[in-house]
Amino acid sequence: MRNFILLSALLGAAGAAQARTLDDVKANGVLRCGVNSGLVGFASQDANEDWLGFDVGICRAVAAAVIGDPTAIEFVPTTNKTRFTALLSGDIDVLVRNTTWSLSTDVDLKLEFVGINYYDGQGFMVPKASGISSAKELNGNSVCVQGDTTTEPNLTEFFARNNIEYEALLIESTAEAQALYLDGGCDVYTNDASALAAIRATFESPGDHVLLPEIISKEPLGPVVRHGDDEWSDVVRWTLNALISAEELRITSANIDELLEGTDNPEINRLLGTEGFLGEMLGLDNDWAVKAIKAGGNYGELFEKNIGEKTPIGLPRGLNAQWTDGGLLYSPPFR
Numbered sequence: 001m002r003n004f005i006l007l008s009a010l011l012g013a014a015g016a017a018q019a020r021t022l023d024d025v026k027a028n029g030v031l032r033c034g035v036n037s038g039l040v041g042f043a044s045q046d047a048n049e050d051w052l053g054f055d056v057g058i059c060r061a062v063a064a065a066v067i068g069d070p071t072a073i074e075f076v077p078t079t080n081k082t083r084f085t086a087l088l089s090g091d092i093d094v095l096v097r098n099t100t101w102s103l104s105t106d107v108d109l110k111l112e113f114v115g116i117n118y119y120d121g122q123g124f125m126v127p128k129a130s131g132i133s134s135a136k137e138l139n140g141n142s143v144c145v146q147g148d149t150t151t152e153p154n155l156t157e158f159f160a161r162n163n164i165e166y167e168a169l170l171i172e173s174t175a176e177a178q179a180l181y182l183d184g185g186c187d188v189y190t191n192d193a194s195a196l197a198a199i200r201a202t203f204e205s206p207g208d209h210v211l212l213p214e215i216i217s218k219e220p221l222g223p224v225v226r227h228g229d230d231e232w233s234d235v236v237r238w239t240l241n242a243l244i245s246a247e248e249l250r251i252t253s254a255n256i257d258e259l260l261e262g263t264d265n266p267e268i269n270r271l272l273g274t275e276g277f278l279g280e281m282l283g284l285d286n287d288w289a290v291k292a293i294k295a296g297g298n299y300g301e302l303f304e305k306n307i308g309e310k311t312p313i314g315l316p317r318g319l320n321a322q323w324t325d326g327g328l329l330y331s332p333p334f335r
Helices: 008-018 021-028 052-066 082-086 101-109 152-162 174-182 193-201 230-248 266-271 278-282 288-295 299-306
Strands: 031-036 073-078 110-112 119-121 122-127 141-144 164-170 188-192 209-211 217-220 224-226
Touching: 008 052, 008 266, 021 230, 031 052, 031 082, 031 141, 052 230, 052 288, 052 299, 073 082, 082 110, 101 266, 110 122, 119 164, 122 152, 122 193, 122 288, 141 174, 152 164, 152 174, 164 174, 174 188, 174 193, 188 193, 193 209, 209 217, 224 230, 230 266, 230 288, 230 299, 278 288, 288 299
Parallel strands: 031 073, 141 164, 141 188
Antiparallel strands: 110 224, 119 217, 122 188, 122 209
């Protein structure tokens, strides 16, 4: 999602931070990964302060591919206000949190989206007791909405098109919005649909709240790096692609060692590094993708473990299914 605070000063300084991130990560032996400050299922800490979640799994895959160790990570919590500042200033090497790929975020802020790891859209959550069953019934309601994101303008445009009057209550963080909503400080909470599902799962009585059927925007979420560091962009991009392709090719954390003994599928062999030199092209070991997949599994394994239908969050694959299963998930070929 889009940070509307002017970052022109950081854009000028970003050039120094752009230089050879891959070399810096290797030399430091640690990946600094910017994540959400706390969104269960995507990025949050457990009772032992260990980071868990879908986005966390992608961070670990990148660390494994580059350093060979999925635990060699410094997780840096970010908010909507701080995420781009942290990336542009060089405080983090990659941003993996619910961030929407839009033209202005990409071009104006000089950021590089390396792919899409979750196809999302903005939705609404209301108390079940309200009896509201459609976003078009929200006239006269107050809505909690986070600033410094595309969420607020999306809300304004949708309600204007549908002649709906409302009161917007601007909040800065997920925690603030959740508390205000649960205390009855606002009638409606709007956010990415995946975030709403994750937040609802933390409620004492999740069944007392419903997600309305309308999805009012396109929110393609993906990992972000600094513009201009092509070598590093390639590494993060193709690590994500490796996880996506692994699922399509039925390579899992359980069968990968067996597949390393050789297969009759050249693309599997190239991906796993038993044929060709794709790792060398990226400046990595030839088994970089093997390490990335072993870190937490392929894309589907990460999805089902952290946010899938069998988790409290309960997200269906939907648009995030493989293209072969009617979804939009698609990786360029490994050749």
